Amino acid sequence: MSRTWDEEASPQPGVTLTRASSITPEGISWIWPGWLAAGKLHVLAGMAGTGKTTIALAVAATLTASGRWPDGEICRQPADVIMWSGEDDPADTLVPRLMAMGADVARVHLITGTRGDDGKLRGFDPANDMALLESALTNFKPRLLILDPISSAVSGDSHQNTEVRRSLQPIVDLAGNLGCAVLGISHFTKGTAGRDPLERVTGSLAFGAFARLVWATIKPGKDADDQKRRLIRTKSNIGHDGGGFEYDLAQTAVPGHADIYASCILWGEPLEGSARELAGQIEDDKKPGEESGPSPREEATDFLLNILADGPRMFGEIKEAADQDGIAPATLKRAKKGLGILSTKQAGGWQWHLKNWMPDDAQESQGDQGDHIYI
Template sequence: MARDLGTKGGYVTAYLNDVDFDALAEVNERAKLAKDLRIARQEFHADHPPAKAQVMLTRASDIVAEPIVWLWPGWLPAGKLSILAGSPGTGKTTLALSMASIVTTGGAWPDGAVFREPGNVLMWSSEDDPADTLVPRLMAAGADRDRFYFVDQVTDMDGELLPFDPALHIDLLAARLEAIGGVRLLIIDPLVSAISGDAHRVNDVRRNLQSIVDLAARHRCAVLGISHFAKGTKGSSPAERVVGSGAFVALARMVMVAGKDEAAERRILARAKSNIAPDDGGMAYAIEMLSMDGLEASKVTWGELIEGSAREILGEVEQDDEERSGQDEAEEFLASLLSSGPVRTREIKSDADGAGYNWKMMQRAGSRLKVEKRKLGMKEGWEWALPKGTAPEVDTKNPELYTVSPSGSNVPFRNHAGFQGGDFGNSPEGDIGKGVDSSEKSGDGGEI
């Protein structure tokens, strides 16, 4: 052992002479400090656990309930996205401008509801020129043009003018809404232009439309997006006919559809989908051309209220010539059948089946002829009769006969009693008794 140390002693001495003990002490001090810091960190986290991602909850009792605010009650909600869709030539943009004119001036909506708080309207359109098309239509509709703004261009950070793109510039538009104030309605024509990706992909549509939905809610501003029907969808559910992904309809709280009877120049506006109001019923309208100081412009003239679902209302005006001819024949058949007096619906159905007419055609024919639908008794079924003045009104065989007039109000047939709801059994008229409270008088009689 001593011999080994003696032999190597010179090397050890030389090695130790080269060691920097001050630097070594500093390294040891740093190591000790790092250890102390590590221990301190562990102790801190033991007393202060790190924040974790979590779902935030809001108690229902902490939310203040609010009523839906409407610009047009039952049709155009404030703070929501609505869609107006239809085939080319139905006058969708003219319809939107007709609504906008009421928003800028106040006054009565087509169904008689009164709008008392006029406000500003913004519109972005990529399809029509403001100077020769949109402004003349506003003039024809009687709009307050001082309250109507067209979205035109945007400026970048360098002050350069760029075209407005609803898929990119919604945040900038929101800032302008805030600056103007009092904006009650924003029209986007067409709505599909707000999608930067594929309008048929759900994720792309939801991502882009969400900013518009948020804008509407934040500013209590109604947003009306104009859209088209997809090709080859005639006869299907109206809401499903809106072009693009189903996310358009899913995000909209109201979907209105416009249709046109090419032969009769009759047009309709109907509610195809609503999450916050009835989703049936419609309005008839016509498009008129006006001449004003050398300007030509289209204008909406509103007509009567229409009952029925959007599918039924659209189906009525979208029939082709062959369908229309068949319906006309069905109407003549029913008029002939009822010409001698009231006929039970079971007999009508049987005769119609034999003649090749389905019950839906008979219902449409009855609606056109304004037939009166009469309950014979709780278990006796129904009879149809032509309106007053075209057929005998008194049925001496059935003294308890009741009449439900085409207008929907209760009309006494003999004993001045109203129609009472009840169980009508399995009749060919369909489920007319479902949902009718026997304690109430019905104002409709059901779709029979």
């Protein structure tokens, strides 16, 4: 009788093997199609001030109240959310933001501590208490678990791949067992602008590698033409990556509490392109130690001074040359305003000239101009 290697073949301790033919294929269970998947680990990372926690709360609000996702799709099945935050206070930050964004707060459950065998309450420790959390959720089926920050789940050195993977495995197991998505919040390492956003997640590369999807928040540089922040899908092992959404942070009154204001997310236009492209379009990409070069506006200013040095030019010619130099229309417009460049209507269209320009014949007879003034 030939021996089989099915896991049922031997109850003894050891490695179990399962024939692929015995596994029934399953599709990805999407909560937010393309962005948030049940049973999977997600990481949301970005620089300080980009509203990462507020974005996570916006996702929770949409999920609990059957709201609309940033792409306009309706969340058709409301569900419960579990959240632990080691950085923000529930009463003055988390709950007001949830209410401001229309969450069904009865469906949001905040982890506020654990009780030991001695009956005493203590703080929740993501690095050691995931088994306790899973036990507490035995008869409770949330669809989303938010951990802020995800680095607190690592019991050892968060810069060591092995320790990060070992620490994240219980979280991945919990997600699979409960069928919920896990969204862990992280930061970007300082001085990493210009790199692929996936490489910028603080700590070991295992954070980005272990997660099935990684989201990144990007804040525009001071000289960016577009001052809206961006949420970018940096990585996806289970679907398309790239693309994203513009967003703004705003303050709004909390319903039922007119004297309390809280942050909320205002979603903007969808974006197309790779993560690196979308980040680089608005972010200062100077690398650590690199000499500071001219900003896009400074480059546009130099361009206009050069092209108009010999006199007026038609706008069509200027725009064509600017396009060839990679100067965005909005940047060109800002540089024009900064230089005080004047435009006049001509038979063939609009003509631009520097404010101190005047025709040659006007320069020769400037002293005899009378009432004719060139500006």
